[in-house]
Amino acid sequence: MNKNNVILSRKDREKVKRKNDIIKAAQKIFAQKSYEKATLDEIAKEAEYGKGTIYNYFKGKEDLFINLIQHGLSQMEENITKVISENMNCREQLEKILIEVKKFYKKNSDFFRVQIKEYGRLVLYKDGDFKENLMKSYHFMVNGISGILKRGIENSEIRNINTDKSAEIFIFMIRGLIWRNLCFNIKNISDEDLNLLISLFFDGISCKKKISVNSLRCVYKNK
Numbered sequence: 001m002n003k004n005n006v007i008l009s010r011k012d013r014e015k016v017k018r019k020n021d022i023i024k025a026a027q028k029i030f031a032q033k034s035y036e037k038a039t040l041d042e043i044a045k046e047a048e049y050g051k052g053t054i055y056n057y058f059k060g061k062e063d064l065f066i067n068l069i070q071h072g073l074s075q076m077e078e079n080i081t082k083v084i085s086e087n088m089n090c091r092e093q094l095e096k097i098l099i100e101v102k103k104f105y106k107k108n109s110d111f112f113r114v115q116i117k118e119y120g121r122l123v124l125y126k127d128g129d130f131k132e133n134l135m136k137s138y139h140f141m142v143n144g145i146s147g148i149l150k151r152g153i154e155n156s157e158i159r160n161i162n163t164d165k166s167a168e169i170f171i172f173m174i175r176g177l178i179w180r181n182l183c184f185n186i187k188n189i190s191d192e193d194l195n196l197l198i199s200l201f202f203d204g205i206s207c208k209k210k211i212s213v214n215s216l217r218c219v220y221k222n223k
Contacts, residue, residue: 027110082100094145
């Protein structure tokens with residue numbers, strides 16, 4: 001049975017709510033103070049629970065941090081999966097992914113702020129399972145977008161390109177936009193920014209007129 005169709009008891013719903021409340025509180029405190037400076041006492045106060053309640057769901061601060069990251073990535077994957085399964089052309093699907101990112105950013109900007117603050121911690125993390133999950137999440141995104149691009153090639157919507165590398169470039173363009181917004185404390189991703197990103201990815205910045213490499217060589221040779 002799909003986990004989204006499972007009917008939880010009231011007791012289980014309350015447990016899920018408390019766990020999510022703690023993760024949301026931790027997200028805010030980590031975003032404000034960093035992992036090293038944040039304390040469980042501050043997180044408990046923000047969540048409006050006793051510190052002991054945190055230990056009912058997490059082993060400690062590190063376990064809470066890991067769960068926070070995995071929870072956010074899981075939500076993103078769920079949203080992107082819906083888009084990937086839809087029947088649209090290549091450009092429309094990538095635009096829809098950007099719209100989902102925009103929605104998620106608006107509700108969870110602290111999640112991305114934590115990722116920026118703790119980037120070194122995430123990259124250098126030694127926990128095998130956690131690191132493996134991070135890589136799985138990254139490859140999920142790459143494979144999903146690469147699949148969209150492959151269908152675009154098959155349908156003659158885009159030229160024949162390395163879809164995996166192109167997918168990675170698209171992902172890092174999105175990250176760049178998010179990080180720029182966070183650096184300048186911009187709370188929402190604008191439609192103008194999304195349109196610019198999709199245009200840069202699809203259309204580039206050159207004029208429509210194509211100049212061959214040989215033509216350029218002749219120009220510089222005659223100077």
